[in-house]
Amino acid sequence: MSERKQPPPHGRPAPGTADGRPAAEPVEFYRKREKIYPRAVTGIFARLRVLGVVVLLGLFYGLPWLRWGDRQAVLLDLPERKFHIFGLTFWPQDFFFLAVLLIIAALSLFFFTALAGRLWCGYACPQTVWTEVFLWIERQIEGSRSQQMKLDKGLWSLRKWRLKLAKHAVWIALSLYTGFTFVGYFTPLDELWAGLSSFALGPWELFWIVFYGFATYGNAGWMREQVCLYMCPYARFQSAMFDRNTLIISYDEARGETRGARKRGSDPKSLGLGDCVNCTLCVQVCPTGIDIRDGLQYECIGCAACIDVCDEVMAKVGYPKGLIKYTTQNTLDGVVAHVIRPRTIVYASLLLALCAGLIFAISQRVPLELDIIRDRNALYRTTDRGLTENVYLLKLVNMEDRARDYRITIDGLEQAELIGPETVTLPAGKVLDQVVSVRIDPGFLKTPSSEIRFHLDALDGDISRVESARFLGPVSR
Ligand code: SF4
Numbered sequence: 001m002s003e004r005k006q007p008p009p010h011g012r013p014a015p016g017t018a019d020g021r022p023a024a025e026p027v028e029f030y031r032k033r034e035k036i037y038p039r040a041v042t043g044i045f046a047r048l049r050v051l052g053v054v055v056l057l058g059l060f061y062g063l064p065w066l067r068w069g070d071r072q073a074v075l076l077d078l079p080e081r082k083f084h085i086f087g088l089t090f091w092p093q094d095f096f097f098l099a100v101l102l103i104i105a106a107l108s109l110f111f112f113t114a115l116a117g118r119l120w121c122g123y124a125c126p127q128t129v130w131t132e133v134f135l136w137i138e139r140q141i142e143g144s145r146s147q148q149m150k151l152d153k154g155l156w157s158l159r160k161w162r163l164k165l166a167k168h169a170v171w172i173a174l175s176l177y178t179g180f181t182f183v184g185y186f187t188p189l190d191e192l193w194a195g196l197s198s199f200a201l202g203p204w205e206l207f208w209i210v211f212y213g214f215a216t217y218g219n220a221g222w223m224r225e226q227v228c229l230y231m232c233p234y235a236r237f238q239s240a241m242f243d244r245n246t247l248i249i250s251y252d253e254a255r256g257e258t259r260g261a262r263k264r265g266s267d268p269k270s271l272g273l274g275d276c277v278n279c280t281l282c283v284q285v286c287p288t289g290i291d292i293r294d295g296l297q298y299e300c301i302g303c304a305a306c307i308d309v310c311d312e313v314m315a316k317v318g319y320p321k322g323l324i325k326y327t328t329q330n331t332l333d334g335v336v337a338h339v340i341r342p343r344t345i346v347y348a349s350l351l352l353a354l355c356a357g358l359i360f361a362i363s364q365r366v367p368l369e370l371d372i373i374r375d376r377n378a379l380y381r382t383t384d385r386g387l388t389e390n391v392y393l394l395k396l397v398n399m400e401d402r403a404r405d406y407r408i409t410i411d412g413l414e415q416a417e418l419i420g421p422e423t424v425t426l427p428a429g430k431v432l433d434q435v436v437s438v439r440i441d442p443g444f445l446k447t448p449s450s451e452i453r454f455h456l457d458a459l460d461g462d463i464s465r466v467e468s469a470r471f472l473g474p475v476s477r
């Protein structure tokens, strides 16, 4: 990946100043941002990007409005520490599933990056997706790239005020609605809407709506490519996931050079020219403002806008498409490229195994928890009748959305007797603390510590839990 030329260290004179020539201007380390005006582009990859935007934003804005039974289909209820995802409710005890899901997400990123470069950045990253929408709004209000540049260069007229105000008003409205939707994943949307329409929103809800809205407005409206160039760590370490068989977007230098303008219909070979007509359209459409003809650069987010526009140019001048294209370093060097290679096989196998494991684990998940805490204040007690007694606190968690009746039984010590309720009713989605004790004639104890098992069985028989505990007592010699 080629690096941009760095300025010399601050304060160091440019070469040659020691021999009496005038000192060089001090070099600024802070590079002032020059606004990029990406030109609108059409083509197959532009259509794919629009499809990505529609699907991803459709999911983001639409999911919180879906209902599942009597509640929101996707609700991350932090105060209650429950995540409702369609018909399933995940508790803190299910943190394992979240951990596996995060590992799957990270592995997917590695896999797709090794396979096809910065697919995530170009088509699915929230920064790309929202920036696309904000750019579209900007074009609808201020016009094309050249109209926007002219407007920004011009004096502040009534028209300029009107257009700028309209653009920012639409951006802010969309940003606030984005913040509102984001909070809707954590607070039921109907409650949130009722609070908003009656000006009775809680302070935290208000804070997060404004915060998330502000982040959207700032990142997609103002900072845009700066987020990718200076803030996103992924741009920095992605090259570690690339190899010579990874798909990259590249300019075919051998075919394109020497670049230069020519008359339509002229023979480039006789003019000593390659296929690049030096129209600079590939630079004008680039959302990060780079020139792909300088080689692969970390600033390239892989959006493929330059492919679309260059193909259009090639079609117009009657040359074959693909002067800029998806390719691999090996292909460029004339070596056969391999899509299937050890790295992709390892990533794909791990991904498949983890996804299958996660689906299996979720399908086998029992929405019932039983924790046993032995009374630690006494090893054991002796009752009036001379029986040895241990006391236990049973923590019973019903993770379902309906109340269930359960039977409690024990085994492991043949003659032991359970003192406590035979059946309990667990309310929907609640934890119940139940104290029980176990008694036995000490004559039956063979060791000072024996294992007993508590069984919790649903009365309708479809789910159960078994947990072990220790029973302590004296052993007669
Ligand atoms: S769009 Fe294609 S022809 Fe035009 S400057 Fe870029 S590479 Fe050359």
Ligand code: SF4
Pocket (backbone or CB within 6 Å): 249, 282, 285, 286, 287, 288, 289, 290, 291, 292, 299, 300, 301, 302, 303, 304, 305, 306, 307
């Ligand atoms: S160089 Fe091409 S693919 Fe890379 S960011 Fe610019 S337009 Fe997108």
